[in-house]
Amino acid sequence: MQMLLEGLGLDMEDKHFQKTPERAAKSWSEEICAGLGEKKFRLTTFPTSENYEPSMVVLQHIPVKSVCAHHLLPFIGEATVAYIPNKMLCGISKLSRIVDYFSRRPQVQEELTSDIANFLRENLDPQGVGVIIKATHMCMAMRGVSHDGVMTTSSLKGSFLNESNVRAEFMALANTESLVKL
Ligand SMILES: [Zn+2]
Structure with missing residues (x-):
């Protein structure tokens, strides 16, 4: 420094x-970069009831604040994280916590998106997972082309990837109006 x-x-x-x-x-x-020093946390899960018919659980407008691995400049935006449970649920705030944990390190947005999806898949064994991140990159806005622009990345697993109706429901939810101006 x-x-x-x-x-x-x-x-x-x-x-x-x-x-x-x-x-x-x-x-x-x-x-x-606090996420680098923290131990990967264990997700607290809750078993679903016998008569629960799994449907999509979605958390939108999760703040994303990270730095890019290539220029060490911030990228800032929002994530939508969703899953369809199998036999386990997690607390809704944990979806936000996972985004925060993986955001706090230098990386590329594409891999941040898939890290979050993989973590949920490993810890919840859900029917499917979907993660979408939209972010503006200061390495694009403050240098190089010097234009703003919103980069969108997605990572879909299981039924989110294989079932068109699930994918369509998720995409519609992920594209609702943002409360934060990007
Ligand atoms: Zn960059």
Whole structure:
């Protein structure tokens, strides 16, 4: 961090920069990349009742805040996460927690999307899983082409991939109006 700032020719004696290397290192290790240090958590699950007929469980507008692996610049947006249970449910807030856990590390959006879907598939053994992420990338907006743009990635497993009616229901839900302006 110090080398980067010095390389840019900044005055490290300036009061605004004096503590910046330590401050930035702390926020990178303890917050922005906190997911790297955390142990992969075990999802608490609940068995479904005998008479429950599984249908789609969807959580929309989950905030996504991550940094890209290629430029270490933020990408910010929203995720929709859904599954159709088999014999297990998880607490709805856990869907948000999973997105947060996998977001807190440098990566590419495509792999973040599939990491979330794979984690749910491994831990819930559901009939199917769908994850959609829409995000704007600062590495595109602040450099290179310097345009905003929303990148959409999806990861579909099981019935979300194989059954057209399930896929259509999920896509319709994932495309409802966002509360957050991207
Ligand atoms: Zn990038």
